[in-house]
Amino acid sequence: MMSNAASDDGDMSLLEVRGLEVTFAGARGRLEAIRGVDLTVQSGETLGLVGESGCGKSVTMLAVMGLLPPTVRIAGSIRFRGQELAGRPQPELAKLRGARIGMIFQDPMTALNPVLTIGAQIAEAIRIHDAAVSARAAAARAVEMLTLVAIPFPERRALQYPHELSGGMRQRAMIAMAMANEPDLLIADEPTTALDVTVQAQIIELLRRLQATHRMGLVLISHDLSIVAGAADRVAIMYAGRIVEQGGVEDIFDRPRHPYTRGLLASLPKIDNQAARLTAIDGAPPSLAARPSGCAFHPRCRHAAEICAARDPELRDVGGVTVACHLAETIDAADAPPPGRLASQPIGTA
């Protein structure tokens, strides 16, 4: 798919996570936050990582960045451009962070240093990784980055403090910071959650544009299906520390296989069906300490059978997507998703 970006490392994936397990040692025993996650991101591709709060999507990406505290046990393999990251010492990971792997945080209100100007923070991100760059050159590059993320009056903005900027502008500044070293992989952890809807669309559009022009891999973490539908090439749905369904964005949204994915889609308002009630998924996600036996979703699943409580389903290929459900084939006909377009459909294609 991505022949030119991958040219220098053969057919290697940009990011390849295999069998990732993350275990927190809590006061009341060990909590398995991530139980065997496999992910692949190619250069120039956007992977949407979707799930409810606490399902482990952020923890997965923090593990990739090496940002989890040292007390957390991480097992499995995290390969970035073929290099194994798991178990590498922090100083080596710090060289990758911000340089080859950029990260954008959820809340631009708190993720910028309040006592440094925007320009100084971008310049710092550059000079951390290349001490040879002069302060003047870094400042000039900071203004360039602000121009790249379409901030008006970049020279003036560079000298302002975060509190002088609006939320959308701050998130653009965050993106400029993450992009300053032209990373190969950009991880955006709910980049639009804290923003107005109109600004959300602009930020997603900006991320898509940057990803296309820089041929980056982009991991878009979100609980907002409409954002993911508009921006991602592939989607991975997470539930209780596992990926339950993964596939191309159209397959997932048009023909979801996993009852959880269906529930998520059914709980979205449809623009062309105003009379229909919204269907919520009953119950709440399980806590890490008390995960149900078998399939973690079965207590909330309308289709649950005996096998669901007994055995945790493996991910397997079903009609073009991979899905972890014992009944993926049988419930397909019985429970077709309600037709209709999402309320806020693909940005840029609408």
Next chain:
Amino acid sequence: MAEAVSALTAFTRPRWLTVPVVVGGVIAVFWIAVALTVQWWPIDNPVLSVGRRLSPPDGAHWLGTDALARDVLSRTLNGARYSLPIALAVIASAVAIGAALGAVGGFLGGLADAVVMRFVDITLSFPVILLAMAVTASLGPSLRNATIAMVIVWWPSYARLMRAQVLAVKEREHVEAAVAAGASAPRVLITHILPLCWSPVLIQATMDFGQVVLLASSLSFIGLGASPPTPEWGQMISEGARNFYQWWIALGPGAAILSVALGFNFLGDGLRDILDPRTQ
């Protein structure tokens, strides 16, 4: 209309500019100016006899003379040359040591934190004056040793303050963002944590200034600090106590200590209003 509004706001008093702050500022500026320039003032020599012993205040000696016929006003003004630099040295050293250890302890956590904080606990478990007396006495009575003793009893409070600040700030998201941008641990601490930790330390340091002046005088009063004939305030009050019915001997230095302590407290209050967002 717009001009009228802007003219109005131009004359609006800032919230922090209160009467105590102005009074404190005036007192502080006065004593700092005295400490810096008093040696060139046309007043009596503070260590030489200038007339009759123990004479009450009059036109020639506004605050009278002491048992060795020295001018009390001159000695009081010259006392600022000892008390203020000592207080400054104590506060500066205590902040430097305390803030550095507290910041590193709070940032690293674990063993480093535990060791620093146990030293802090041990030191703070003694009454300040007792510990300062013990340290001065063991080093030998002198102004220099009293200064060292006061640094030893004072740094722990700054360590505790700084550690609490660092613990709070290091959980903020911009710190994680800095780590995610590849910043090293020292850079994270110095660039992204410490600049947000200073204001309570600055407020506390200003407030403590008067307290240190008071403690230095106390040590001199009991003979562990300045020795005669140094015109140090505590030392002078001690002499005044020996001549109890000549009330004017202790009046000057007593008023000086009171005004310095009060003035810097007022200033610290004003500083808190400016720097601490919770009080606004």
